[in-house]
Amino acid sequence: MDDLKIIESCLLGNTQIFSRLIDNYKNMVYNLAYRMSNNPHEAEDISQEAFMRAYQSLAHFNPSYKFSTWLYQITLNIIRDKFKRKEIDYVSLDTPMETDDSEFYPQPADFTNNP
Numbered sequence: 001m002d003d004l005k006i007i008e009s010c011l012l013g014n015t016q017i018f019s020r021l022i023d024n025y026k027n028m029v030y031n032l033a034y035r036m037s038n039n040p041h042e043a044e045d046i047s048q049e050a051f052m053r054a055y056q057s058l059a060h061f062n063p064s065y066k067f068s069t070w071l072y073q074i075t076l077n078i079i080r081d082k083f084k085r086k087e088i089d090y091v092s093l094d095t096p097m098e099t100d101d102s103e104f105y106p107q108p109a110d111f112t113n114n115p
Helices: 003-011 015-037 040-056 067-085
Strands: none
Touching: 003 015, 003 067, 015 040, 015 067, 040 067
């Protein structure tokens, strides 16, 4: 059964058939999520959320496009949202550090009392 038939059946009330779409595309979604997050747990969460959003938005799916493209875009949007929400501070290597210079220039050891 092709994707459009599965989607039509889902929209007519056969919600169990959505699992076929999950089976067909779970590897694609997970691989994309893993490549972007480099974290297997995060990739699992992203995958679940992508399929949940796809299911909830099936009525808005445009059948003139491929389902895989639509699902791929949903997944990318979730990934972007997750990266935006994380407050990661990136520091340029050119930015001077705010430290006491003595930390980087240790005093030489005093060997005057050694025989």
